[in-house]
Amino acid sequence: MLTISLTHYVVLSALLFSIGLFGVLTKRNAVAVLICIELMLNAVNINLVAFSKYITPLDFTGQIFSIFVITVAAAEVGVGLAIIIAIYRNRLTVDLDNFDWLKW
Amino acid sequence: METSIYAVVAFYGLAATILGAATMVVFMRNIVHSVLFLAITFIAMAGLFLSLDADFIAAVQVLVYAGAVCIMIVLGIMVIQRTDMNETNLFNKQIMAGAGLTALTVAFGAIFAGRTAWVELVAADAVPANTVDAIGALLLSKYVIPFEVAALLLLVALVGAIVLARDEEVQANADN
Numbered sequence: 001m002l003t004i005s006l007t008h009y010v011v012l013s014a015l016l017f018s019i020g021l022f023g024v025l026t027k028r029n030a031v032a033v034l035i036c037i038e039l040m041l042n043a044v045n046i047n048l049v050a051f052s053k054y055i056t057p058l059d060f061t062g063q064i065f066s067i068f069v070i071t072v073a074a075a076e077v078g079v080g081l082a083i084i085i086a087i088y089r090n091r092l093t094v095d096l097d098n099f100d101w102l103k104w
Numbered sequence: 105m106e107t108s109i110y111a112v113v114a115f116y117g118l119a120a121t122i123l124g125a126a127t128m129v130v131f132m133r134n135i136v137h138s139v140l141f142l143a144i145t146f147i148a149m150a151g152l153f154l155s156l157d158a159d160f161i162a163a164v165q166v167l168v169y170a171g172a173v174c175i176m177i178v179l180g181i182m183v184i185q186r187t188d189m190n191e192t193n194l195f196n197k198q199i200m201a202g203a204g205l206t207a208l209t210v211a212f213g214a215i216f217a218g219r220t221a222w223v224e225l226v227a228a229d230a231v232p233a234n235t236v237d238a239i240g241a242l243l244l245s246k247y248v249i250p251f252e253v254a255a256l257l258l259l260v261a262l263v264g265a266i267v268l269a270r271d272e273e274v275q276a277n278a279d280n
Contacts, residue, residue, distance in 0.1 A: 002109070002112050003112070004111055004112055004115045005222070005226075006222050006225075006226060007217075007222055008115060008119075009156070010217060010222075011217075012119045012122065012123070012152075014210065014213045014214075014217070015123055015210075016122060016123065016126055017209075017213075018206050018209055018210050018213075019123070019126045019127060019129075019130055020126070021205070021206050021209060022130060022202055022203065022206040023129065023130040025198060025201070025202030025205060025206070026130075026195045026196055026198060026199045026202035026203070027130070027193065027194075027195065027196065028193075028194050028195065028196045029135055029192060029193050029194070031135060031177060031180060031181055031184065032135060032138060032193050034177070035129060035138060035139065035142055035177060036129070036130065038142065038169070038173065039126055039129065039142070039145065042145070042146070042149055042169070045149075045161070045165075046149065046152065049153055049156045049158045049161055050156055052156075052158070052231075053156045053157055053158070053231055054225070054226050054227065055225050055226060055227055056227065057227055057229045057230060057231045057232075058229055058231075058232070060235065060238055060239055060242055063158050063160070063161055063235065063239060064239065064242055064243065064247055066158075066161055067161065067164065067239070067243075068250060068254055070161075070164055070165070070168050070169070071254045071257070071258065072254075072257065073169075073173070074168055074172065074173060074258070074261075075257055075258055075260075075261035076261075077173050077176060077177065078176065078261050078262065078265040079261050079264050079265050079268065081176060081177065081180040081265070081269075082264070082265035082266075082268035082269040083268055084180065084184065085180065085183055085184060085268070085269045086268050086269060088183075088184045089271065094184055094185075096196070097196060097197075
């Protein structure tokens with residue numbers, strides 16, 4: 001049966017979320033971790049918009065939520081990059097393995 | 105719910121683009137190439153939102169993610185990386201543990217998705233043709249407090265990013 005249902009979008013979103021999660025856990029560059037967090041947030045947006053279309057098409061709950069997710073993600077990228085730049089100024093590196101001030 | 109052959113082809117094409125570009129984001133060894141593939145992922149995702157009858161979200165996706173976020177990350181990289189860009193995006197030592205945890209997440213997601221009765225949840229209604237009117241009315245009536253809090257959050261993030269990224273020595277020299 002050649003049809004696109006809610007399940008297709010949920011599977012796509014789960015796969016994209018896993019790719020992002022893998023990147024967050026395994027990348028060494030702090031900016032790359034920030035990029036992979038963006039991928040995870042976008043996977044959530046696909047889920048929200050798909051649920052909005054298939055489950056509550058007249059309420060727009062999912063679309064409103066995804067607007068707020070996009071807002072928070074934009075704020076998060078700005079502050080995250082500023083923190084990385086501030087750390088780079090002190091340590092001259094963005095390698096997460098070197099960020100070990102809290103280690104004894 | 106029957107779908108046209110064009111919608112099916114569009115979904116599979118966009119899904120393949122999104123997943124392929126997202127994989128390249130993770131596996132590229134040069135961070136600038138990663139951001140390039142990130143932009144491709146975002147634009148393909150805007151197409152997917154169009155196929156989900158969310159034209160406003162698709163426009164916001166192109167403006168905010170493909171426009172602002174990608175440019176901001178590239179500018180951040182240009183400020184941070186001073187040597188050549190090769191080998192700037194490598195894996196750390198926890199790659200096997202990360203792969204295992206990701207596989208575990210996929211497995212749990214598959215289990216819980218399999219136990220959910222998706223067919224019973226699906227509503228019979230279709231999305232109205234004009235979504236922007238409804239979203240605008242909802243944002244300024246039912247969701248007005250989250251809307252204002254989001255504005256406050258953006259202001260705080262703006263000021264916080266400037267304070268964090270500002271170089272105090274440069275500032276002191278400018279004062280003299």
